[in-house]
Amino acid sequence: MAGYLGKRLMISVVTLLFILLILFLLLQFMPGSPFNDEKLSVEQVAVLKQKYGLDKPVIVQFFRYLGNMVRGDLGVSYSLSPNTPITDLLKNRFPVTIKMGFASMMAGTLFGLILGFLTAFFGNRILTFIYNLLTLLGIAVPSYLFAMGFSYVLGYKLKLFPLLYDFRAAGITQVMPVAAMSLGVMAVIARFAKAEASEVMKSDYVQFAKCQGLNNSTIILKYILKNSLMPVITVMAGLLVGLLTGSLVIEEMFSVPGVGSLLTNAISANDYSVVIALSFIYSLLYVVVMLILDLLYCLIDPRVRLGGKPE
Amino acid sequence: MKKRYSVFFICLFLAAVLSGCGKSRNENKEISITIPSTPDTVDPQLVAETNSVFVADCFTSTLYEYNENRELVPCLAQSCDISDDGLTYTFHLKKGLKWSDGRPLTAEDFVFALQRLADPDTGSNSVYFITDCCSIKNAKEVSLGTKPVNELGVSSPDDDTFVVELTQPCPYFCALVSAVTFSPCNEDFYHSTGKNYANSAENLLSSGPYIIDRYEPLAMQIHFKKNPYYMDADKITIPGINLQVVANQQQALMCYESDTVDIISISGELVELAEGDPELFVFPQASLFFFELNQINCPALMNRNIRMALNKSLDREDLVNNLLKSGYTSMTRAIPSDFYIQGDGTDFAEDRERYDEYMAYDTVKAQKLWEQGLSELGVSRVSLTMIYNSSQSSFCEAVKAQMEKNLPGLDIELKPVQGKELIQRRMSGNYDMLFLGWVADYADPTAFLDQFISSAHDGEYNNPEYDKICERIQGVEFVGNTAARDDMMHKAEDMLMEDAALIPVFTKGNTFLIHDDIKGFQQPPTGIGLVLRSLSKEVK
Numbered sequence: 059m060a061g062y063l064g065k066r067l068m069i070s071v072v073t074l075l076f077i078l079l080i081l082f083l084l085l086q087f088m089p090g091s092p093f094n095d096e097k098l099s100v101e102q103v104a105v106l107k108q109k110y111g112l113d114k115p116v117i118v119q120f121f122r123y124l125g126n127m128v129r130g131d132l133g134v135s136y137s138l139s140p141n142t143p144i145t146d147l148l149k150n151r152f153p154v155t156i157k158m159g160f161a162s163m164m165a166g167t168l169f170g171l172i173l174g175f176l177t178a179f180f181g182n183r184i185l186t187f188i189y190n191l192l193t194l195l196g197i198a199v200p201s202y203l204f205a206m207g208f209s210y211v212l213g214y215k216l217k218l219f220p221l222l223y224d225f226r227a228a229g230i231t232q233v234m235p236v237a238a239m240s241l242g243v244m245a246v247i248a249r250f251a252k253a254e255a256s257e258v259m260k261s262d263y264v265q266f267a268k269c270q271g272l273n274n275s276t277i278i279l280k281y282i283l284k285n286s287l288m289p290v291i292t293v294m295a296g297l298l299v300g301l302l303t304g305s306l307v308i309e310e311m312f313s314v315p316g317v318g319s320l321l322t323n324a325i326s327a328n329d330y331s332v333v334i335a336l337s338f339i340y341s342l343l344y345v346v347v348m349l350i351l352d353l354l355y356c357l358i359d360p361r362v363r364l365g366g367k368p369e
Numbered sequence: 370m371k372k373r374y375s376v377f378f379i380c381l382f383l384a385a386v387l388s389g390c391g392k393s394r395n396e397n398k399e400i401s402i403t404i405p406s407t408p409d410t411v412d413p414q415l416v417a418e419t420n421s422v423f424v425a426d427c428f429t430s431t432l433y434e435y436n437e438n439r440e441l442v443p444c445l446a447q448s449c450d451i452s453d454d455g456l457t458y459t460f461h462l463k464k465g466l467k468w469s470d471g472r473p474l475t476a477e478d479f480v481f482a483l484q485r486l487a488d489p490d491t492g493s494n495s496v497y498f499i500t501d502c503c504s505i506k507n508a509k510e511v512s513l514g515t516k517p518v519n520e521l522g523v524s525s526p527d528d529d530t531f532v533v534e535l536t537q538p539c540p541y542f543c544a545l546v547s548a549v550t551f552s553p554c555n556e557d558f559y560h561s562t563g564k565n566y567a568n569s570a571e572n573l574l575s576s577g578p579y580i581i582d583r584y585e586p587l588a589m590q591i592h593f594k595k596n597p598y599y600m601d602a603d604k605i606t607i608p609g610i611n612l613q614v615v616a617n618q619q620q621a622l623m624c625y626e627s628d629t630v631d632i633i634s635i636s637g638e639l640v641e642l643a644e645g646d647p648e649l650f651v652f653p654q655a656s657l658f659f660f661e662l663n664q665i666n667c668p669a670l671m672n673r674n675i676r677m678a679l680n681k682s683l684d685r686e687d688l689v690n691n692l693l694k695s696g697y698t699s700m701t702r703a704i705p706s707d708f709y710i711q712g713d714g715t716d717f718a719e720d721r722e723r724y725d726e727y728m729a730y731d732t733v734k735a736q737k738l739w740e741q742g743l744s745e746l747g748v749s750r751v752s753l754t755m756i757y758n759s760s761q762s763s764f765c766e767a768v769k770a771q772m773e774k775n776l777p778g779l780d781i782e783l784k785p786v787q788g789k790e791l792i793q794r795r796m797s798g799n800y801d802m803l804f805l806g807w808v809a810d811y812a813d814p815t816a817f818l819d820q821f822i823s824s825a826h827d828g829e830y831n832n833p834e835y836d837k838i839c840e841r842i843q844g845v846e847f848v849g850n851t852a853a854r855d856d857m858m859h860k861a862e863d864m865l866m867e868d869a870a871l872i873p874v875f876t877k878g879n880t881f882l883i884h885d886d887i888k889g890f891q892q893p894p895t896g897i898g899l900v901l902r903s904l905s906k907e908v909k
Contacts, residue, residue: 090789
């Protein structure tokens with residue numbers, strides 16, 4: 059186990075370094091520079107580039123950045139919010155996105171599991187209809203349409219929830235964005251949960267348990283739920299990273315000060331340092347989540363053996 | 370069990386209703402305004418884009434400012450003496466000026482502000498205000514790091530006197546200093562914030578009607594409260610301002626209609642929806658949207674007949690009325706109206722049809738000129754590349770369709786790019802036609818005319834005679850003779866239009882929805898920023 063973990067960590071670090079290098083190289087191909095302003099002269103742009111060290115060769119910039127990053131310094135923003143340390147920008151924004159991402163994930167997973175399992179176990183006509191309707195909508199309709207619908211009906215017409223995010227009343231103002239984001243999650247989770255549960259219900263060991271005369275609740279809790287959770291967790295990991303990186307449209311619609319809009323704005327403003335920092339953090343998140351996932355596998359399913367010969 | 374659930378849901382519902390409604394704008398004495406994107410900075414010497422200027426205007430004052438009638442009046446300055454050669458401006462400050470923490474505001478604060486602006490270490494995008502819009506002595510050298518900041522031509526002989534030395538006359542200098550960029554900055558306070566100046570509410574001092582009391586970089590909600598030390602504090606009736614960033618227009622409109630905000634800025638389709646609404650206001654913006662024609666690298670565009678044919682093949686009215694709609698006005702000249710008042714009291718660009726001979730839509734004449742041009746060039750087809758910001762796609766596609774339809778043998782290749790690439794291409798002259806929006810920073814025609822000087826950047830227009838005229842406009846010749854200077858500026862514009870040096874298309878206004886109990890909302894003639902002193906609200 060420890061050996062496997064060590065190996066995985068090594069691979070992760072190398073992957074991240076590689077991603078960083080690629081990011082640096084890619085940004086060199088981006089047309090324009092952060093300081094292009096129709097009113098600045100060529101010499102003035104050159105002065106700005108020099109101030110931020112962008113006149114140095116890429117490789118020098120890369121190693122300097124790496125050195126600073128190890129010390130926890132992600133540099134300053136060039137054009138999005140000139141001279142503001144990126145750590146400051148993220149410090150305020152990441153917690154908001156993470157809170158909303160987790161809330162959506164929790165809500166979506168909870169309702170998705172309930173819906174999926176209920177339909178699998180007691181698939182009567184009404185339940186199946188609700189299941190079909192919700193999963194179809196959740197998967198087919200993009201979250202911003204839900205957001206628009208909620209805003210119009212719940213926010214504007216019924217005046218139940220505020221239309222904009224307000225940090226002074228973060229709880230209530232988050233309801234609509236979280237609801238809009240969690241519907242998609244719910245649909246995916248519900249479908250996986252139902253499919254897996256139905257599959258497991260047909261399996262030999264469940265049939266055998268039934269023959270042994272175990273009661274239904276024991277079979278469901280002990281055999282079906284546990285065994286159908288594994289694939290669901292795999293999907294959850296991907297969804298979670300997606301939610302943690304924030305949703306550009308949802309954040310923009312409700313004026314949520316999260317990181318989702320930051321990356322797109324940074325790209326169009328050619329703010330290299332913000333683009334690199336955010337992309338790197340996203341990669342880091344992904345790598346970490348995948349690592350945790352692999353470890354979870356072996357906790358849930360003893361058949362998965364990590365990095366060694368079969369015992 | 371069932372009962373418990375229903376109690377839970379009722380509680381949830383009540384909680385939502387109670388907190389969801391919040392305070393309606395009618396009960397609130399403060400004013401709440403939405404802006405479409407987050408300001409990139411609120412540091413007065415760094416602000417460049419319109420949203421940042423909007424924010425910075427709330428907490429800064431300048432030597433001169435525009436009042437609610439869009440007239441330039443002294444603000445922090447009591448008066449201004451201009452030397453006979455027009456090169457030295459001596460501003461006498463009002464007595465008893467104070468910063469928002471009570472410390473005295475002196476001429477030294479203006480000196481430091483401009484030195485800071487010029488300093489290459491500050492890295493301000495707005496440095497062109499003192500190197501190009503006007504030329505303060507040594508500003509260029511200081512901004513490029515070849516001279517120390519203390520050699521910049523600004524000084525404060527005493528606490529109440531601020532002196533600026535220019536290298537060439539600048540008749541609009543008092544209008545120029547009304548820009549936020551020229552607002553004062555206290556050196557002691559600046560150094561006390563370390564590297565965090567203007568990064569939070571605590572790290573800012575206010576010289577204007579309001580104090581910023583809630584702010585963080587790229588904030589979505591910014592709050593201002595009244596500045597008790599402001600010189601005219603008794604005239605300010607609004608106790609606070611709440612700026613809320615709302616990128617989504619529909620959302621902003623719903624907030625406006627459900628009475629949670631007082632003023633929203635809108636654009637595009639929403640303006641069309643609000644058409645005829647008495648709460649819709651359009652403020653003229655000193656802007657010119659035009660196609661730059663590369664007359665250095667593109668052989669076809671070096672031909673005047675071709676350039677004129679392109680101009681005359683464009684039905685601007687159709688584009689404005691059917692595609693762009695409210696807030697837009699077609700342009701067949703380089704200077705927008707409602708922007709510069711001449712020495713004799715008339716609008717510089719009152720005559721909107723002045724250049725129709727060269728510019729106005731006329732397919733027959735356009736085709737004739739086009740054929741003439743083609744035969745002079747000895748070709749039967751011309752291909753041009755049109756570069757534009759990808760957000761302008763539908764507009765540029767319509768322009769292409771019109772031009773190609775009216776001018777047989779013309780092929781336009783569309784090339785949408787991102788904003789930063791557009792500017793890069795413009796600087797390097799890498800385009801045939803380039804669609805650009807230009808907003809004036811100060812109320813003088815030279816704000817538009819100067820960009821067509823050959824040395825302004827590579828590509829486009831290159832006419833030594835035009836350069837000479839522009840040089841004369843900026844020279845000592847017309848100091849104190851506004852009428853002659855106005856004539857000369859007309860001459861410069863005549864030359865541009867006769868040469869069909871560009872394809873002017875439209876000018877754009879700023880559109881706002883403002884509730885009827887809000888009075889006195891106004892913008893300066895440039896259309897950038899806002900005039901706050903006159904703002905009032907009737908609280909029901």
